[in-house]
Amino acid sequence: MSRRRLSRRQFVTATALSSAALISAPYLRTAGAAGKLSIGLWDHWVPGANKTSTDLINEWAAKEKVEVSVDYITSQGSKLLLTQTAEAEAKSGHDILASGGPWQPQAFADLLEPMNDIMGPIVEQNGAVNGTVKYLGQADGKWLAVPAVIGSQIKGPCSRIDLMKKYADIDVQAMYPAGSPPKADNWTLDTFLKAAEACHKGGYPFGIGLGETTDSVDTAGAIFQSFGAELVNAKGDLTIKSDAVRQALEYYKKLISFLPPDVAAWDDASNNKWLISGKGAMILNPPSAWAVAKRDAPQIAAQCWTHGMPAGPKGRFAPYLPFFWSVWNFSKNKQAAKSLLTHLSQPTSIERLVEASGGYDLPAYEKLTNLKVWGEQEPPKGTLYHYPDPYHQEKLSIAASPAPPKIAQQIYTQATLTKMCLKYAHGEKMENTLAWAENQCEGFMRT
Amino acid sequence: MVDVAVRQGSVRGVRRASAGTRLRYALRRKSTVAFLMTLPLIVLIAVLVIYPAFYAIHLATLNKSMTRFVGFGNFQFLFKRDTFWMVVEQSCLFAITAVIFKALIGFIVAHFAHNIPSKKQRKWRGMLLVPWVIPPAMSTLAWLWLFDPSYSAFNYTLGLFGIAPIPWLGDAGWARFSVILVNVWYGAPFFMIMYLAALKSVPDQLYEAAAIDGANWWQRIWYVTLPMMRNIIAITTLFSLIVTFANFDIVRILTAGGPVDQTHLFATWAFRVGIEGRDIPLGASVSLFMAPILAIAAYFILRDVTKRGNEA
Missing domain, CATH: 3.40.190.10 (Periplasmic binding protein-like II)
Structure with missing residues (x-):
């Protein structure tokens, strides 16, 4: 087999020609030209x-x-x-x-x-x-x-218009009218508790979870913040043994007695199912439950109205994710x-x-x-109008804030707030519940 | 020596030839072939089991942000946490209760299956194995629907008899009962099939001799069947104890450790702490804590098996 040898002169010529061709060629941008x-x-x-x-x-x-x-x-x-x-x-x-x-x-x-x-x-x-x-x-x-x-x-209330009117004497559409600012001055945590009791007596309890998933934790976070209750403050100090935390726990204890018996086991799907099954007068959730009801139980979807949270002593806080x-x-x-x-x-x-x-x-x-999309959603027309809090009447909050985020993350993922509520509601003494939470939060501060 | 005499040319050639011969002999050896054939599995185990195990040990020695070596600091921290000791207690309760019931149910059902005529026995064996064959994540989802707060089929049935609904997963006692129940349902067929195999290997002559001696049904079980099955019972128990102790899917799907952490096991709590809480070293420490507990159990169970083997 003969093999053609490349001379030094030929090599230099070929290299020069190829380089010139490459440099002078027009730049073609292909689909992935920018990576x-x-x-x-x-x-x-x-x-x-x-x-x-x-x-x-x-x-x-x-x-x-x-x-x-x-x-x-x-x-x-x-x-x-x-x-x-x-x-x-x-x-x-x-x-x-x-x-x-x-x-x-x-x-x-x-x-x-x-x-x-x-x-x-x-x-x-x-x-x-x-x-x-x-x-x-x-x-x-x-x-x-x-x-x-x-x-x-936002995981605000999604109420049944008919059941809230019938059992709690509250017209949620009048309180949060589509296209207009809310008339919700009387929509407080006390009113909320009375409504929960009335609907429970009527056989349609509110569906508020107390499990360890985000819906339960976010709701607890907003209610705690409505009382000004913080487990750890922004500086990282433990603030569990405060009157605000005690008030929030007392409130939750009363509320739990009007909720379904197994809320401790609820996950993020449970409250949706509670509303869609027609068993509850209200849940705290984004409009996903309403959207599924629109498909699976249209008669229930037609009675749903998403609106703002009740106000507590320290303001109106919405569970936000x-x-x-x-x-x-x-x-x-x-x-x-x-x-x-x-x-x-x-x-x-x-x-x-x-x-x-x-x-x-x-x-x-x-x-x-x-955006116009919230005003246009139906049934009923305007059901989502107040979902994004268009009049900025709520403080959008995340549970466990304002603790430094690394500590707050632990409080949030370990669902310390809902666990405290359950412990206290199930008979644990207030001081023992607070001591337990303090011990938990001390552990969350490790670096 | 003969090679050297024939090929006087070079010593290197001889060495090469003898090396080649040795390789040929080695390849002909059964143990070499066996080793080569198991090599892919050994590599797989090294990559998927041994490396992660050592990596977990490494992680368990780091601080929360994984920037500093803290030795046994994570374990010292865990020992001071009430929740950790609650998880230890719950894992032991869960594993021991579930294994006892699985063994008991497996033993009883194996006896029933053993007494079925061999033609029909195959069908029954197949049907009884179904819970064990279905992937547990799938079957546990079906159980979750049965326990569901809003749509529980169990509560619906109880309601037909005027019985109030039971918070299957919302009350600590019922939630523990439910996760153990599902684990027993899933694991009992494994015990059944192992015990059935052991029962088939007990010689009939032993039962005949016992019958001649006037042994009743219970005495035949106690003095013949159980002693003949001791080793298989021990090994099955050990295997099941390890798997049940390390269970994740059933608890994660049914209760996610709740209510108030009262159904957490090592694996589910390790996931909560390590992945969801972004404290990977602490999560690794929790999961590693299973190893010494299981090692002690394995030591005692296997020691008895070896002792009986030597006696035989």
Whole structure:
């Protein structure tokens, strides 16, 4: 076999020609010219909502010439949380990942790319975010994540119009009229308790969980805050043995006696089922229960009205659960990730996402709580009008705040508030309950 | 030596030849072949069991933010927590009660199955194994619906007889009963099939001899069946104790550890603390605490098995 040898002169000529061709060739932008981006989003329970997010991402990708891949990860069985934990340990994974819970930006703070450069213009455009979003999404003035519209929710009362009128003599539509500001001065925790008692006597108890999942914990958090009850204050001091905590426990003890007997075992689906089954006059939940009732029990959906929380001695607090989108600091395409998050945070994008979710998703921004979708939802017409708190009458709160987030996360995930309520309601002495909670919180302070 | 005499050319060639011969011999050896064939499994176990086990030990020695070595600090912290000791107590209660009932039910059902004529026995064996064959996460979901607060089929049936609904998962006592019940339902068929196999291996002559000696039904069980099944009972109990102690899915799906932590086991509490509470070192410490308890149980059970083996 003969082998043709390349002379030194031929090699130099070939190299020069190839280099010249490469330099002078026109730059062709291909679909993935600006690199690749992988995104892990929360798998929305509303049919079709994921499609709108995909469409928005694809529109951005086509414009920016970025090759994108989107995974929709369920939060069922803590799958999203597990994904986030695994990626944090492996220092590898999606570029953008939705948080598997409200505390994730703080829990993974050291591994997240700061978002100050994009949050400034977004807030300027969309309006300020509420205090809870700042508390969860910021550390030392640094934005750890971008507030996500997808999945963010208020868990306010969803009442049965007919049962509340019949047993508690409360017209929830008159109290929270569609298209007008609320007339809810008398809607206090005392009124709420009387209504709970009346509906319990009527055979339709309120469905308020006291389990260890977010619906139960968020509700307990809002009621505790309505009394000004904090287990740990913002400085990190234990404040359990206070009159406010005692008042909140006394209140819950009375309330528990008017609730179904097995609320201690309720999860996030139990209250939905309670409303849809027609057994309860009220639950505290985002409008998912109403949306399922619309499909499975339309006669019940037609009687549902979502409205604001009752006020306590320290104000009107709504159970709020914001979601976030974060970018890992080990992401390979941070600029593209930030560009996409800016695109998803544009008012037009947000409006499309909220519409796709049937009004379930809530933007965190002040100027975006009056979208027309909430006023249009039916039956009955205007049922979701007051869901986003359009007149800003409530403080959107997260349970265990204002404790430093690392301690608050423990109080929240260990459901210390609902456990305290159950212990006290089931016969434990007040001082023993407080001592137990103090012991728990001391443990949560370990570093 | 012969090779050297024939091939006088080079010592290296001889060495290569003898090395090749040794390899050939080694490959012909049964133990080498067996080792090579099990090698993929050994690698798999090393990657999926041994490495994670050592990694868990490493994690358990770090502080909460995983930046500093704290030695046994996490264990010292745990020993001071009331909830931890409650979880230890509950795990023991859950595992011991469930294993006793699984063994008892498995033993009784195995006797029934053993006495069924062999043609029909196959069908019964198949049916009785169904709870064990269904993935526990799926079957536990079905149990969850049976216990459901709003739609419980059990409470509906009780209601037909005028009995008030039972808070199956909302009351600590009932919740513990429910998780143990589901675990017994799931695990009893395993005991049944193992005991059935053991029963079939007891020689009929022993029963005939016992009958001639005037032994009644109970004496045949006590003096023939049980002594002949002792080893299989011990090993089955040990295996089940380990699996039941480490149970996660049943408790996680039915109660998630509630109400007020009163059904938490090591695995579910480790998940709550480590993953949901983002304190991975403490979660690793909780899960590792199972190891010494199970090692002590394994030592006593296996020691008796070995002793009886030597006596035989």
